[in-house]
Amino acid sequence: MTIDRRRTVWAGALLLAVILIAVFCGQRDQPRASQTMAGPYSTPALSVEAVPPAPHVLKSGPLAAGFEDATRKEFERVSAAAERGDVHAQRRLAELYEKCFLVNLRRAAYLEGIESAARVHPDPDAAQQMRLTGERVFAQCGGVDGGQVIPLDAMLAWREQAARQGDLASQLWLRLRQTATAPLTPAEYGQLMEQVIAGDDATAMAYLGALAQGAAATVAAGGDPLITGLAWQITACQRGLACGVGSELMDALCFNTGACTETDGTVVLRLMAAEQQDRLDAEIARLSTQLGRRPSRQ
Numbered sequence: 068m069t070i071d072r073r074r075t076v077w078a079g080a081l082l083l084a085v086i087l088i089a090v091f092c093g094q095r096d097q098p099r100a101s102q103t104m105a106g107p108y109s110t111p112a113l114s115v116e117a118v119p120p121a122p123h124v125l126k127s128g129p130l131a132a133g134f135e136d137a138t139r140k141e142f143e144r145v146s147a148a149a150e151r152g153d154v155h156a157q158r159r160l161a162e163l164y165e166k167c168f169l170v171n172l173r174r175a176a177y178l179e180g181i182e183s184a185a186r187v188h189p190d191p192d193a194a195q196q197m198r199l200t201g202e203r204v205f206a207q208c209g210g211v212d213g214g215q216v217i218p219l220d221a222m223l224a225w226r227e228q229a230a231r232q233g234d235l236a237s238q239l240w241l242r243l244r245q246t247a248t249a250p251l252t253p254a255e256y257g258q259l260m261e262q263v264i265a266g267d268d269a270t271a272m273a274y275l276g277a278l279a280q281g282a283a284a285t286v287a288a289g290g291d292p293l294i295t296g297l298a299w300q301i302t303a304c305q306r307g308l309a310c311g312v313g314s315e316l317m318d319a320l321c322f323n324t325g326a327c328t329e330t331d332g333t334v335v336l337r338l339m340a341a342e343q344q345d346r347l348d349a350e351i352a353r354l355s356t357q358l359g360r361r362p363s364r365q
Contacts, residue, residue: 131206138163138210149225157229158237164222166315167208171217177205181322188325196327200318235266239274251282263299264357272303273316290350297340298350301333305351306358 142163148156170177181201188194208214229237239259242251256279263271279285280296304310310332311317317335321327326335340347 131202134203134206135210138207139213140210142211149228152232154229154232154234157225157232158234161222161225161229161237161240162315163211164217164225166204167211168217168219168222170204170208171211171214174205174208174214178202181205184322184325188327190325190328193321193325193327197321197325200321200327203313204318235262235268236270236274239263239271239278243274243278246278246281251278251284253284253288256282256284256288260357264359267306267358269303269306269308272306273300273308276300276303291346294340294343294346294350297336298347298354301336301347301351302354302358304333304336305355 142160145156145159145163149160173180178201181198185194185197185201188197211217226237226240230241242259259275259278263275276296276299278296279290279299280292282292285292285295304316308314309316312330314332316332317329320329320332320335324335326338329335337344337347
């Protein structure tokens with residue numbers, strides 16, 4: 068895709084994002100608490116009035132069954148390990164719950180919502196990729212507790228347990244939930260940044276980016292929230308976070324912005340600061356220096 072066409076599609080995708088947000092926020096029978104549960108890369112639920120069904124390539128085929136089975140096996144493995152006290156498994160179990168919380172909450176309407184969003188996408192190729200991505204996520208979430216509705220308490224409990232055992236990413240995820248009532252301060256941002264640098268955890272970097280991007284704390288500290296947040300998220304990709312096709316980041320970017328044909332999440336993140344690339348590059352370089360140029364964990 069050329070740069071000019073990419074920017075044209077991106078402009079249309081922003082309109083699509085507004086539609087998706089309006090649809091998501093308009094769900095009347097969804098528990099209010101669930102709207103604050105998603106991490107930066109969680110899968111949103113799409114709910115719309117009934118639309119005619121579209122032909123779904125994955126919905127009931129062997130590929131869909133393969134996605135569901137692979138996720139079921141991972142879910143069973145990490146569930147058992149989490150019960151034994153493995154902090155990494157506790158974090159992963161929470162991530163699976165978060166990915167599928169809104170999908171499994173309204174499975175009957177999920178694919179119809181994807182189809183409705185795809186139909187208003189300005190790029191036919193991206194629209195088809197959105198359908199395929201939605202069908203894959205739908206299949207994967209069928210493997211999380213058998214596709215049943217995920218209890219809110221269970222999802223929170225595993226995050227809290229991992230956080231108590233020192234998992235920095237889970238601590239930041241829980242802090243993200245509090246920002247509406249307890250905004251991040253410059254001093255707290257500085258403390259969290261020091262912890263993230265010391266831990267060199269790519270997921271924690273992404274969560275710190277989400278915290279910074281939604282807070283005025285970095286402005287008070289001499290930075291720009293958008294640039295700082297995007298720089299952390301791009302740095303997270305560079306330090307080992309999965310950001311390519313099929314990653315949770317790319318799935319979320321596809322559903323939230325319509326950028327479904329890109330193969331690298333950092334490209335989409337950069338487009339969010341399209342006119343400020345020099346500033347973004349400078350901030351990424353600054354973070355790289357602060358991280359001590361340690362080898363990536365890829």
